[in-house]
Amino acid sequence: MTTKAFQDYYPDNYSHCYGCGRLNENGMHIKSYWDGEDGICRFTPAVHQSGGFPGNIYGGLIASLIDCHCAGTAAAAKHRHDGFELGGKPIPRFVTASLKVDYLKPTPAGVELEVRAKIIEIKNRKVVLSATVTADGVVTAKGETVMVQIAENN
Amino acid sequence: MTTKAFQDYYPDNYSHCYGCGRLNENGMHIKSYWDGEDGICRFTPAVHQSGGFPGNIYGGLIASLIDCHCAGTAAAAKHRHDGFELGGKPIPRFVTASLKVDYLKPTPAGVELEVRAKIIEIKNRKVVLSATVTADGVVTAKGETVMVQIAENN
Numbered sequence: 313m314t315t316k317a318f319q320d321y322y323p324d325n326y327s328h329c330y331g332c333g334r335l336n337e338n339g340m341h342i343k344s345y346w347d348g349e350d351g352i353c354r355f356t357p358a359v360h361q362s363g364g365f366p367g368n369i370y371g372g373l374i375a376s377l378i379d380c381h382c383a384g385t386a387a388a389a390k391h392r393h394d395g396f397e398l399g400g401k402p403i404p405r406f407v408t409a410s411l412k413v414d415y416l417k418p419t420p421a422g423v424e425l426e427v428r429a430k431i432i433e434i435k436n437r438k439v440v441l442s443a444t445v446t447a448d449g450v451v452t453a454k455g456e457t458v459m460v461q462i463a464e465n466n
Numbered sequence: 467m468t469t470k471a472f473q474d475y476y477p478d479n480y481s482h483c484y485g486c487g488r489l490n491e492n493g494m495h496i497k498s499y500w501d502g503e504d505g506i507c508r509f510t511p512a513v514h515q516s517g518g519f520p521g522n523i524y525g526g527l528i529a530s531l532i533d534c535h536c537a538g539t540a541a542a543a544k545h546r547h548d549g550f551e552l553g554g555k556p557i558p559r560f561v562t563a564s565l566k567v568d569y570l571k572p573t574p575a576g577v578e579l580e581v582r583a584k585i586i587e588i589k590n591r592k593v594v595l596s597a598t599v600t601a602d603g604v605v606t607a608k609g610e611t612v613m614v615q616i617a618e619n620n
Contacts, residue, residue, distance in 0.1 A: 322518065325519065326518035326519055327518065328516050328517070328518055328519065328520045329516065329517050329518045329524050330514060330515045330516055330517075330524045330526070330527070331524050331525075331526050333516075333518060336514060336516065337514075338514035339514065360484060360490060360491075360492035360493065361484045362482050362483065362484055362487075362490065363482070363483050363484075363561075364476065364480040364481065364482055364483040364487060364559055364561075365479065365480055365482065366482045370483050370484045370485050370530070370534075371485075371530075371533045371534075371537075371561075371562045371565065372484070372485045372526060372527070372529055372530025372531075372533050372534065373484070373526070373530075375526055375529035375530065375533065375565060375567075376524070376525075376526025376527075376529065376530070377526075379525045379526050379529065380524075380525075380526065383525075405518055407517075407518075407525075407569065407572075408525045408567075408569050409568070409569060410566070410567065410568045410569065411525065411529060411565075411566070411567045411569070412564065412565070412566045412567075413529075413562075413564065413565045413566075414563070414564045415561065415562050415563060415564065415565070418561075
């Protein structure tokens with residue numbers, strides 16, 4: 313892992329996301345890093361981010377983690393694909409075209425979750441990724457996302 | 467619309483969801499109602515629930531709205547399908563098996579969003595729904611969900 317996360321290299325004006333923006337003071341500050349060829353994110357939900365039953369995490373948070381982490385990994389992957397290293401110019405900003413989450417098991421509260429994103433395809437402005445959410449060594453959710461690079465950020 | 471929302475009829479022990487649980491003091495309290503044959507939810511996001519660019523809403527909130535609203539609509543639909551009216555025994559509790567969101571346009575901040583769910587199929591313990599998110603009369607996202615009734619809540 314590097315010290316700075318992918319999201320720390322977003323341009324300032326696109327860094328306000330409640331999920332992952334470093335400039336959103338009320339946000340969750342989801343952070344993504346390289347782990348070999350995968351993007352990896354570790355996140356421990358707050359107690360109040362529970363599902364209907366208190367011992368589990370609510371589905372919207374699982375979706376948010378996959379969404380923000382895949383957007384960040386798409387940006388870092390495209391940046392690298394275009395021949396740039398992290399730390400030079402800001403990385404591009406991607407938005408979500410589609411997000412699919414399969415909830416396989418309840419995701420337990422009170423543990424650090426690992427979200428792992430794999431790059432399936434980089435094609436022009438589009439990056440397709442798959443993702444898993446793991447808690448205590450068990451995959452509790454799987455995701456598929458299609459991310460698209462925004463035009464303002466060539 | 468009725469005065470009490472679908473989520474107000476959940477059993478107490480399944481009412482802690484950060485998205486829609488009436489007993490989660492820190493939660494968003496997403497509320498769903500009948501509008502004819504559709505489930506309808508109106509929600510005005512907080513300013514800090516922005517996307518990367520401050521004028522829009524973050525994708526995870528859109529996913530959360532569709533998720534919680536479809537779970538509530540599935541529960542109310544199954545309750546009605548089984549011959550019960552709202553206000554008698556608690557409605558069943560559904561969990562999400564899968565959630566798909568297509569983000570068609572940015573969803574603007576500062577306006578009330580309408581989330582509309584349509585019931586596609588009720589089959590045993592499974593309810594399939596589609597959903598739209600509308601802002602200022604424009605559909606900004608579409609969703610598809612598969613909801614499954616939990617066993618503890620027959």
